[in-house]
Amino acid sequence: MQELLLHCRLGFEGEAAAEMQELAGEQGIAGYPVTQDGSALVRFVCPEQGEAEQLMRAIDFQQLIFTRQWAVGSWLELDPEDRVSPIITACAQGHIASLMWLETADTNDGKALAALTKKLKGPLERSLTKTRFVRPNKPELPRLHLCFQSGQKVFVGWSWANNGAPWPMGIPRLKVPREAPSRSTLKLEEAWHHFIPRDDWDSRLKAGMTAVDLGAAPGGWTWQLVNRLMNVTAVDNGPMDRRLMDSGQVEHVQGDGYMYRPKRTVDWMVxxxxxxxxxxxxxxxxxxxxxxxxxxxxNFKLPMKQRYQEVMQCLGHIQDALDEAGVRAEIGCKQLYTDREEVTCHIRALR
Ligand SMILES: C[S@@+](CC[C@H](N)C(=O)[O-])C[C@H]1O[C@@H](n2cnc3c(N)ncnc32)[C@H](O)[C@@H]1O
Structure with missing residues (x-):
């Protein structure tokens, strides 16, 4: 039976399951989630033949808040004597793929499987290329996900590049820039990767733009804006990083971010x-x-229990307020890899 396998942050399995259950209901597709707390994975089982893939195609991956990556496929038991042959047999019954990703859950148990996946990578790639079940340089073909739960069990699934995260397990490979004043700089960079198509970066994150950073100190987010050559007003009673201030692109306003309002419309607020x-x-x-x-x-911080409901309520309130103001906008929300007990919301006013 085919199912969706969803990757999420450890501890947010309930939220990812509730979200998928609701979306499946909206699509009129019968299915149920199977979760295990602390597994960082959710199975969403669709008993009707073909409906798991139909559900995947009906949902825009960008609209998923708690799912970092997904694939449609099924589980396979493995014999430690020969793990490669049954995987190749399973691939013969699935889609031709453009590439193979070896994955695990983003947990300590998952990390412990790194030696195994490293050992299997070469033999699997050779077999998949020889059988032509993987054909590189054909980006229109789906990606093959082999997600190992243990040495004896693997999920064999597929996802499409235009409707999934661009990284295995939805984990971006971003490095903290040496000059950035705090690690949280990566949150804003990851948010841009997620919410802004690469082709739009030059027009929407342009040199000379104006930005306001509320709660800016010590300046990790401001650093990203300055790095894109924007002029930034950093609002925080706390001290800003000296070197960042020396850039000449930052004005530090010591005050309450909730009270601050710009003199004229700025391009960005973070x-x-x-x-x-x-x-x-x-x-x-x-x-x-x-x-x-x-x-x-x-960012919306989520220390409470009813986290899915809380996020949905917040997004609902934003939509209502914008409707009342007569402003059309694109609203997105995601629990990014760098987000812990929080989600990141992006809003863009439409003309
Ligand atoms: C998580 S830190 C921000 C880290 C920053 N984004 C970075 O990358 O370096 C939160 C900041 O919000 C500031 N803050 C809290 N309440 C505030 C308010 N009402 N107005 C302005 N800043 C506030 C705190 O002083 C603190 O520096």
Missing amino acids: CDIVDKPARSSALAAKWIGQRYCRELII
């Missing part, structure tokens, strides 16, 4: 203030609704 999601979402709605900014990225 906000990493730790607060209740209801307060953060009201702030986001105000900045787009009152046209203080054209585009924004803001």
Whole structure:
């Protein structure tokens, strides 16, 4: 039986399952999630033949908040004596792929399988190329995901590059720049990778643009904006990194981010203030609704229990507020790899 395998942050299995259950219901597809707390994976089983793949095609991956990566396929038991042959046999019954990704859950148990996947990589690649079940340089073909649960069990599945994360397990390979004042700089960089198509970077993250960073200190997010040659107003009572201030592109305003309003519309607002999601979402709605900014990225912290409901409520409130203000906007939300107990929201006003 085919199913969807969803990768998520460890501890957020319930949220990823609830989200998929709701979307399957909207599509009229019968299915049920199978979760195990702390596994960082969710199985979504669709008993009707072909419906798991139909569900995958009906859902826009960008709209998934708690799923980092996904694949459609099924589980295979493996014999430690010869793990390669049954995988090749399973591939013969699936799609021709453009590439193979070896994956595990993003957990300590998953990491412990690294030696095994490293050992299998060469033999699997050779067999898949020889059988032509993997044909490189054909990006229109799906990606083959081999997700090992143990040395005896693997999920063999496929996903499409235009409807999935561009990285194995949905984990981007980003490095903290040496000059950045804090590690959280990666959150804004990952958010841009997720929410802004690469072809739009030059027009939407352009030199000379204006930006406001609320809750900016010490300046990890401001560093990203400065790195794109923007002029930044950094609002925070805390101290900003000296070298960043020396760039001459940053004005430091010591004050309350909730009270600050720009003199004229800025291109970007970003906000990493730790607060209740209801307060953060009201702030986001105000900045787009009152046209203080054209585009924004803001974090919603989620220390509470009902995290899926909380996020959906926040997004609902933002949409209502923008409808009331008569402002059309694109609203996206994702739990990024660099997000811990939080999600990142992106809003872009449409003309
Ligand atoms: C998580 S840190 C921001 C880290 C920053 N994004 C970075 O990459 O370096 C949160 C910041 O929000 C600031 N903050 C908290 N409440 C604030 C408020 N009402 N107005 C402005 N800043 C606030 C804190 O002083 C703290 O520096």
